[in-house]
Amino acid sequence: MSNPIKLAIGPILFYWSKDEVQNFYLQASDSPADIVYVGESVCSRRCQLRTSDWIGLAKDLAAAGKDVVLSALALAESEGDLIALRKLVAACAESGGRIRLEANDLGAVKVAAEAGVPFVCGPHLNVYNEATLAWFAAKGAVAWVPPLEAPRSLIAPLHASRPVGMATEVFAWGKIPLAFSARCFTARHYGLKKDDCQFRCLDHADGLTLATREGQSFLTMNGIQTMSAQHYSLLAELPALLDLGIDALRLSPQSKDFFAVLAAFDAARRGEPAGLPAACTDHGTCDGYWHGQAGIAKVGAEDDTLVVAASGA
Amino acid sequence: MVSSTPTTTTSAFRIPHLVCPAGSLPALKSAVDNGADAVYLGFKNATNARNFAGLNFDDKSLREGVRYARDRGREVLVAINTYPQAGRLAEWHGAVDAAADLGATAVILADVGLLAYAAERHPALHRHLSVQGSATSYEAINFAQDAFGVRRAVLPRVLTLAQVENVVRHTTVEIEVFGFGSLCVMNEGRCWLSSYATGESPNTVGACSPAKYVRWEQQGKTMNARLNGILIDSYGEGEPAGYPTLCKGRFEVAGETGYALEEPTSLNVVELLPQIAAAGVAAIKVEGRQRSPAYVGQVTRVLRQAIDALKAPGFAVKPAWQSELAKVAEGHQVTLGAYDRPWR
């Protein structure tokens, strides 16, 4: 309660082995993070952890004193996806409010609302205005994550006029989840069909980088998800975020140095000097979205490794 | 591939409506004259997802378009399918009010706040859930029906035919699917690639890879296509070119250069029409409000013939249909997209 802003560990967006996932959450339970998201939100074929395993993890983390949120799949396609969703909501209902749901589509909102389970509007629910935020609040939303492309000029007024009891959580660190597809780009890269992908995502703990033909790192392929190659970083904007009274910052898991990044944000929120470990990004950082520019742009302080797109001549 | 398929008659079978695009009054008339059951269009502003310079309708041309379509027994659907931006709700509310006043049959909406507004203010104006609303499951669609009285939902281009069938089975909302046009490989309404490169996206300003960021550079015999300075593709002499929509560029991944995300292709479901009709799909949509009246006329004429052929037993794809459609296809190739399992 003494911290002016909470730190949230977002759901793991990559495909890691069960051991890696368990180790990660073991560290998470001991970390300064206040909120921890668990669950598979990207691809329903990923099966190192089953829905029941994720629910088990959620209970353990809740018992360790964390605020826990179960993340639902963003792109629900099959009957199986809906069955998994209903299991997550049932687990939230059983927890008596200890565990919440992160809804990333209207189907998840429906199932949560019908069960009376409080939910977080994930970044893919597309909350761009006050009427939509109020509407989700009426259905049981208790927190929202603005769309990743939202600038400060959109987040600030929505946060200022948010419904009573609604917390604002801003994505502040990590490769940006930019798009979802029916197609699996990782499988396609290996000449495999999605239905027979041989789980190649397991070989790419932080995704596969896509560069332009001039060698500019641009995007990351993560199965059916396309992400930025650069890491979004709002570390330098922490004073502004504190000033706005934002409730929480979401840090998105990665295989290397994640808890050092978390420590840097933790220090920064207490006003102590904070620095990012040198190897925590592979293609530099960006913050254009926050400043109302192209997402790939780097506007704020620090970092010199980024190749910023030259503007058109 | 499939040249002849018997027309099955199950309880779900229906002849789908043909919904065609219009970016201008001549395109609207071309769609109506060539047999569209409905025409969809947008206003000249950021309230629709094809907000391009010189394209779309003002009140005057919309009024005339509605009259032209209605006189011939057709419908006009107004797409207001971007996301209202904080503090600017009035612009989107104004668009919904104008659509109602000018006599549109339906508005096609994506934002839940706007759906709630339309349901409350204009209950007689039909509401369609836009593809930009990203409703991929019947739970999401039924929710929109309960909450906003949505009559029809446009499915994102990510589902297989079996998944489309499953959705239809579990809802009383009419289901509309894409039948022809440039293929969005990403789940519509949830793609920020454009704003990552340029700062502007379909959700916010209604345009993907906006033209003002596009530069074509001729370098000797090579033509480079850049988006805000980022090299999206380059074409050798005589190589077919594409607009630099960034998911359709050629990139390098682990030392291999190629179409890492999607080749410039068009979706074409003509050969699947019997299965689509058998699944109970209510409407088939043609993509391309940014295309010319010539394109609209060509595609509408062919799809009208193909859909009408469903009414008689023994549907067979005519080679002339496919060659006509292939000619106007982006990248000159066609695909069944996600409807077809092998594509996945």
Place this chain on the structure above:
Amino acid sequence: MNPIAMTTRFTLPGLPGINLQVPTFRLPAFVTRIGQSLPQWPHALGLVGGLNGLLLLKLLDAEALEPLTGRVFAVEVEDTAAVARFTFDGLRFVPLLAADGPAPDLTFRATLSAYLQLLARQEDPDTLFFQRRLVIEGDTELGLLVKNLLDAVEWPRLPFIAERT
């Protein structure tokens, strides 16, 4: 294919019910050579006259053309080597007669056949562009605006032409 022998009836563009088909052709090289040695200003005068005619008939909306003000356009016909350069002064289109004037903001380049197919609304500009039969260079947004303005022109229906379906 002998392009000179073609008997296709060319008529007002986009007229409904007229069954005209413009074939794809390329004029022979000697036409190009002759064209290169001819003065270019008649092309500009002709094109500009036509555009201003559209303005007079209110088929083009002068207000919608405002973003074109002061921009320089070039329309090149590859196989006749004709080049028309012109600008818009806010009220009407004006030919640019000096060959060494300012660099165009927007250049269209295609064969005569492709232009005729476009005007007849037989072919879609995007289709021609994808096939590299229409080259657009310069300011892409301006190009899109011009394309969309021309697409939105409602060619008049002439009462004496019976519509066929």
